[in-house]
Amino acid sequence: MRINRTIENIAISLLVLLILSSSATAAEIQVITSGAFAEALKTLAPEYEKQSLNKVIISYGSSMGGAPDSIPSRLARDEKFDVLILAGPALDGFIKSGTVQPGSKVNLVASVIGAAVKAGAPRPDISTMPAFKDALLNAKSVAYSASASGTYLSTEVFPRMGIAEQMNKTAKKIYSERVGTVVARGEAELGFQQVSELIPIPGIDFIGEIPPEVQQTVFFSAGITSNVSNLVAARDLIAYLASPAASPVIQKAGLKPILPALPW
Structure with a gap:
């Protein structure tokens, strides 16, 4: 014992x-x-x-x-x-x-940066620079991130494309939420953010990456x-x-x- x-x-x-x-x-x-x-x-x-x-x-x-x-x-x-x-x-x-x-x-x-529209909405072509420019100018409202991708688009891409003045009227910077969420609610026709931040969002359709000529790999x-x-x-x-x-x-x-x- x-x-x-x-x-x-x-x-x-x-x-x-x-x-x-x-x-x-x-x-x-x-x-x-x-x-x-x-x-x-x-x-x-x-x-x-x-x-x-x-x-x-x-x-x-x-x-x-x-x-x-x-x-x-x-x-x-x-x-x-x-x-x-x-x-x-x-x-x-x-x-x-x-x-x-x-x-x-x-x-x-x-x-890399991609774009999305509300689920079921027409999908603009953004595969070439002329098509990308037309998509931006024809959209009644555009949303982009307040972080790295949006800063790049608003301060470098839009001015380089010669559309900064027009985008100041139709585009808005999104703080504290995903761009895709704003697009899903119908508050923007076209939204841009990192691809990995767009694809998980319900209620949107991912339409592709922006053209190679202006793409930014981060x-x-x-x-x-x-x-x-x-x-x-x-x-x-x-x-x-x-x-x-x-x-x-x-x-x-x-x-x-x-x-x-x-x-x-």
Whole structure:
């Protein structure tokens, strides 16, 4: 009986040590992502958690702009995150300011700009530059993102096409929600945003990418903040998001995986 009790006590002690060890190595990873990678991350986070003790807590915000829920605004309010996922140029700015650790940037995906109309509405041709220009000028209302893609369209593409003045009258910048949602409600005839931000939206028809002559490919990247709670866990999550295992989900979301070499 004494031997059995000793064995039982040893087993209980080992179990307690195992539980304590598991609790000590588990981490909550606070991640904020811009819209382009949002749908992919929603699917990938649970898959990551199946093969890790860590828990991923996701927040959302645009890569740039002054909207209250944009990533710059939330960081300016000292909201704490461990990993940022957003347009590469915007992440570079956070590295320069010291918000994100130098050497932690990992390009995850390439993203391009597309267009959509309300489901069932006529689909204008945007496959060539003349057709694209006609579609823009003939639309009674146009919506574009307040983030990277919309800034590019409004400040570079429209002026280059010679239609900036006309677009100032018919186009509007959308803050704090997806362009596709605005199009689905019938508040804009034509909407532009990253392809991965358009295709998940119900009530719209995706009509294609804008012409190659004005297309902008943006790398969306992950970086680790300077006040990260658990550096090992943050690196582990980014490594998973950058791995071949994540590629099918990324491609389904309308993005192109990069599969980079990790910097650490």
